[in-house]
Amino acid sequence: MAMGKNNMKEPSTNVALHVSEVAKSFKLPTERAGSLKNAIFNWLRGIRGYRIQHVLKDISFDVHEGEFFGIVGKNGSGKSTLLKLISQIYTPDHGEIKTYGKLVPFIELGVGFNPELTGRENVYLNGAMLGFSTEEIDSMYDDIVSFAEIGDFMEQKLKNYSSGMQVRLAFSIAIKSQGDILVLDEVLAVGDEAFQKKCQDYFFEAKRQKKTIILVTHSMADVRRYCDRAMLIQDGHIALIGDPDAVADAYSDSFLPPKEVLQAQEQERQKSNLVEIESVTTEIDGEIQKFLAEGEDFDIRVVMETDREIPATQLYIDVYDGRNVPVLSMPFSTDAHQNFKTGKHVVVFAVNNVLAFGDYRINIALQNDSDRTVLAENACRFHIKGIAAEVMSVVNPQRAVTVTLN
Secondary structure (H helix, E strand, C coil), rough: EECCCCCCCCCCCCCEEEEEEEEEEEEECCCCCCHHHHEEEEEEEECEEEEEEEEEEEEEEEEEEEEEEECCCCCCCCCHHHHHCCCCCCCCCCEEEEEEECCEEEECCCCCHHHHHHHHHHHHHHHHCCCCCCCHHHHHHHHHHHHHHCCHHHCCHHHCCCHHHHHHHHHHHHHHHHCEEEEECCCCCCCCHHHHHHHHHHHHHHHHCEEEEEECCCCCHHHHHHHHEEEEECCEEEEECCCCCHHHHHHCCCCCCCHHHHHHHHHHHHCCCCCCEEEEEEEEEEEEEEEEEEHHHHHHHEEECCCCCHHHHEEEEEECCCCCCCCEEEECCCCCEEEEEEEEEEEEECCCCCCCEEEEEEEEEEEEECEEEEEEEEEEEEEEHHHHHCCCCCCCHHHHHHEEEE
């Protein structure tokens, strides 16, 4: 096992972080022996009172200088453990981690903070733990306080801070500490809307200045927006690494039904053989657009072909948000006399955009009595730009969508 030091420099390489065949496991207790006799008996039988949980299994990847690198995965996949290994909070069972430059982690709220000290004292304490001298912290102090927007409270003890104030101070220390590599774990939703906007501006500026940032997040919108490359971790392995859109799509797909269920649905679709969905696109003024601004109206254009006459009321468009919650579901027509005859058809849904910030996907379904068959799963994906909202309510299609059929 080899762990690189944070001040390690190799001018001949553009690699900021090197991870090679890193593994990490934990011992989880299973049962306690009630007596010494039982303990000896269990030991003889090979029962140790714990089980080994392998969290990371031979992970290897590089992060390059100036790269905004995203790490995503379901809860329990091992991504936060990986960040703690990178930050040298944990040590790997085996493998090698090298960092080239000063690494500044922001992983958990409260780590490195003392509630009995003032905000000012905690800035210097936290900075010292990150390896900065008093003179270096002096030069960064005003920027930290200004970004955190809690100047009036810096002489008060941290235990009197709200959790929001604490996380703003900790986040400000991390991003203003002038390290070479910044490691962040789920921090882009800190503070109120104004502070989130300030954070977003910082990350856009960091991208422009080519700072090296490693971000762990569940927000695929942030992955698409900021990251140059991304990595999906599943069950302790790297499932995919590369293009952030592809990684975000793969992460979203991991929440869909198992492969066997999808295969059964595909067989059901082939059995019905009524409608072939050729394409589904989101458009503005006839141009395909996958990234839309909040409040920016757009069209959903569906091109399909039917092999027999079918009532338009039986075809549905369903829009799901990034949590897989349906936010819009409506038939192609509410006119019971409107039918699609055999042949090719184009249906345009003019959407009065009231959707909140986030990722969305579109399904096309066939409703026949109580039986609903998905004709096109994830036929289109799009993203609404903006600031994260608390809750996305279901859209009223009567007020939000106008449908044109031909």
